[in-house]
Amino acid sequence: MQENKTYSCTLITNYPSSTMGKYFHAFILICSGSCFIISPLMAGDLRNDVVVAREDTSVILSCFDSPPTSSVLVTWKMMTTREDRWTYLISAQCIAGQTDGSSIEFGSRTFEISADASLIFRATAAAQGHYACVIEQDDKKLQERVVLLALIKLTVTPTPPVTVDSTLRLAAQVSPSSVAAWGTWVSPSGEQLHTEISYGTGSLLSKLPRVTSKDNGVYTCRIHVSGNNDRSVSEHRVNVTVNVKAVFSFTDITHGVPRSLAALFHSLVTLTCPSVLGDYVLVYWEDPDSEIMELIFQFDRWRRSYTNQNKPHIHLTDPASLAAAGNFSFLLRPALKHGGLYLCEVYLDDKAFSQANRLSVLHGYTKSSRTTLDLICVYFERSQVKSVRWSYVQNSTRSLQSRKVVGRITTSVALPVTPETAGQYACTMYLKNGNSVQYTHTVTMANIEPTISPGFALPPTDDSLPSYVSTFSFLVFLIPLIAVAVGVLLWRQGFCVTRRNVKQSLSHHSREGENIYENPDDLRQQTPPQGAVYMDLKPMGETDVYKELDW
Known part of the structure; x- marks a missing residue:
């Protein structure tokens, strides 16, 4: 006999939440006049899943990990983030993992159960919250699966196509914020971009x-x-296009109050930038003599790239923390010619902020001659300098005579140093805004000696080097001169020793040879010319030095 099988799928909707679990449902299997129920689903543990959907896109929430093998009742309910109770949405009888695919309107939103009992709807701001899929059989709950629907909103600013030189902002907003454990923006080439995450607000920005x-x-x-x-x-994902025919120009520029700075040669000085959390910074330097502005440093905190073009003596104060947060400042250890105008420009989105730092550098050194010790100060970037002068620290009322030329001032201390002239001398540079910097040099009686010949001394590279000529150096220079003078005097008096290859001018040549040292007896037997002087010399050793013999 042929078996007749009847499958029934009943859709149950619009039941109030108070009647959840008491729905009427029918599952009839007729087989040869007898009824039996297929083995039910095993009850599983409650599982909380998270689904992140982009706003205004279709969402599918799955109910089953694997299709059931018996007839069950599938019920979907929801609880929004603003409520603390469940609201019934839709139910359907599912036989062998299949339903008839019904839908329902709820609060201007449409919810649909697909053939595999998944819940389909459109993600809106009001749709955010928890969704529960309850599987029941014979009024007994077999399984409940809870899914948290989180929304993500992506924005690209400015709206593509983006103009060249503008700042592209990629932002993602996740709600609720606790959903995002970690996140990053990825470039078209697959490279992870530097991304700032705010866990409090659920935002990801690059x-x-x-x-x-x-x-x-x-x-x-x-x-x-x-x-x-x-x-x-x-x-x-979002698509970004660039309009290469349009170039962005910054029109919103804020200028800070210019700063006037003074620093000693090779001392540390801080160059500040505008106090904004910028995206990147550019530093320009203008040589006061040439008035040419050149880019010397740039740093992009998003691409994590920097370039130090021409001035290795300048660097970020703290690249790890300050620059990463967008607060920029620089440390400079200037040489004399590094004075000038330093212009720091910080860019944030479509705005620019500018800060000027004008730096004057002071350098001191000494130059000694036979009668004086010259104390010299040179300075660079003179446009903001009000005055430069030497003073005697031990007695500020003492007037020091100074010689001035453009960018240099010199005062002299007579040698030898006396108790009245020994002490500390200070060269002070005053700026027009009242700032000042001072170079000091100590003159002592013990370490100053005159030199034999004056000469120009180049500025030392280290201010700690002594400015006097030591007695030892003086003697090293003097001893060769004395030796030469004594040698000339002895030569003229005839007492200079003679080497083998030198002939004495007063000797008489023998007829047997030109060498006057070969046979001294022959020389004695001959009648010497009147007024002639003979000397017998014999070797004294390996030094080839000869001594006069007694007659």
Whole structure:
């Protein structure tokens, strides 16, 4: 006999929440006049999943990990983030993992159960919250699955196409914020961009300052979702295009109050920038003699790239913390010619902030001659200098005579140093805004000696070097001169020793040879010319020095 099988799927809707679990449902299986129930689903543990959906997109919430093998009642309910109770949405009888796919309108929103009992609806701000899928059989709950629907909103500013040199802002807002365990923006080439995450607000921000044509492409917001058993990753994409025919120009520029600074040669000085959390910074330097402005430093905190073009003596105060947070300042250890105008420009989105630092550098050194010790001060970037003068620290009322030329002032101390002239001398440079810097030099009686010949002394590279000529150096220079003078005197008096290869001018040559040292007896037997002087010399050793013999 042929078996007749009847499958019935009944959709139950619009039951109030107070009657949840008491729905009428029918599952009839007729087989040869007898009824039996297929084995029910095993009751599982409550599982909390997180689904991140982009606003105004379709969402599918799954109910089953695997389709049931018997007839069950599937009920979907929800609880918004503003409520503390569940609200019934829709129910359907599911047989062998299949339903008839019904839908319902609820609060101007449409909810639909698909053939596999998944819940389908459109994600809106009001749809955010918890959704529960309850599986029942014979009024007995077999399983309940709770899903948290989180919303993500992506924004690209300015709206593409983006103009060249503008700042591209990629922002993602996740709600609720606790969903995002970690996240990053990824470039079209797959490179992770520097991303700032605010866990309190659930925002993920990345920027591309000074956009170029190379920044075209699809950018991905990749979020590691917390709450899921497998720590799943949710990815959402936006497309960015660049208009290469349009170039952005900064018109909103804020200028800070210019700063006038004074610093000693090779001392540390801080150059400040505008106090804003900027995206990138540019530093320019103007040589006061040439009035040419050149870019010497640039740093992009989003791309984590920097360039120090021409001045290795300048660097960020704290690249790890200050620059990473967007607060920029620089340390400078200037040489004399590093004075000038330092212009720091910080850019934030479509705004620019400028801060000027004009630096004058003071350097001191000494130059000694036979009669004086010259104390010299030189300075660079003179436009903001009010005056420069030497003073005697031990007695500020003493007037010092100074010689001045452009960028230099010199005072002299007579040698030898006396108790009245020994002490500390100070060269002070005063700026027009009242700032000042001072170079000091101590003159002592013990370490100052005159030199034999005056000469120009180059400025030392280290202010700690002594400015006097030591007695030892003086003697090293003097001893060769004395030796030469004594040698000339002895030569003229005839007492200078003679080497083998030198002939004495007063000797008489023998007829047997030119060498006067070969046979002294022959020389004695001959009648010498009147007024002639003979000397017998014999070797004294390996030094080839000869001594006069007694007759």
